[in-house]
Amino acid sequence: MCEPELDASSGLQVLLGTYAEAVAMVGAKSEISYAEIDVDSAMIQYFCGVAEDGNPSYWSEKFATPQWGGLISPPSMLHSWAIPFPWRPGGAQSSNSFSMQVPLPGDKVINVSSDAEFIKPIYVGDRLSYREELKSVTEEKRTRLGVGHFVETILVVCNQRGEPVARVTNSVLRYCNDSPRR
Helix, strand or coil: CCCCCCCCCCCCCCCECCHHHHHHCCCCECCCEECCCCCCHHHHHHHHHHHCCCCHHHHCHHHHHHHHCCCECCHHHCCHHHCCCCCCCCCCCCCCCHHHHCCECCCEEEEEEEEEEECCCCECCCCCEEEEEEEEECCCEECCCCEEEEEEEEEEEECCCCCEEEEEEEEEEEEECCCCCC
8 A cells, every 4th residue: 555645746636545435426526617817819829939830820810800700729728728827926726636636545646648629719818617527437457657546537628608618538547656666
C-alpha cells in the first residue's frame, strides 16, 4: 500500500480512499467552475503567433465575421481558457481536476487519453464554464508504472448562455508505485 504524499513533480493533491468509495461516486458531478477571463483576441493572437497558425478565423474580423459571426478561438486553446491563475493576491489556490477528488489508493497520476468533441465555435467575448462528471473507474489493474485504477471523466464546456461548446472525455491512471527507486 502506498503512503499518501504530495507529488512534488506535479504539485497534485489526490484524495486517498478505496475502490468501493470511488465506484460509489460514478455519476457524480463537480461544481461548475468558470474561466478566470473572457475569451480574448489578444490571447488568441499571441497563442497563434507562438504556434505559427495563420488561420484568418483567429486574426481577421473581416474574414471571421461572415464566416463564423466573429473572431473565434482555435480548438487547441480549449484548456487554455480553463487554466486558473497560478497566483493571485491573497494566495488563493487553484483546484485540481475532478479526477483527483475520486477516493482511490493511488497517489500518482498520469494522463492516459483525452478526446475532445467541439460542438460550437468559441467566440471572442465568451465566458466559459466547466463541469466534470465521473464516468467510470476500473477495477485494479497492474501496469508497468504500478498498480492502479483508470478513471474516466467527461468535461462539458459551456458558453455564458449555458450552451455546450465542447465535450472532453479524459482518462487518467491513478496508481501506486511500490517499486524501489533507483
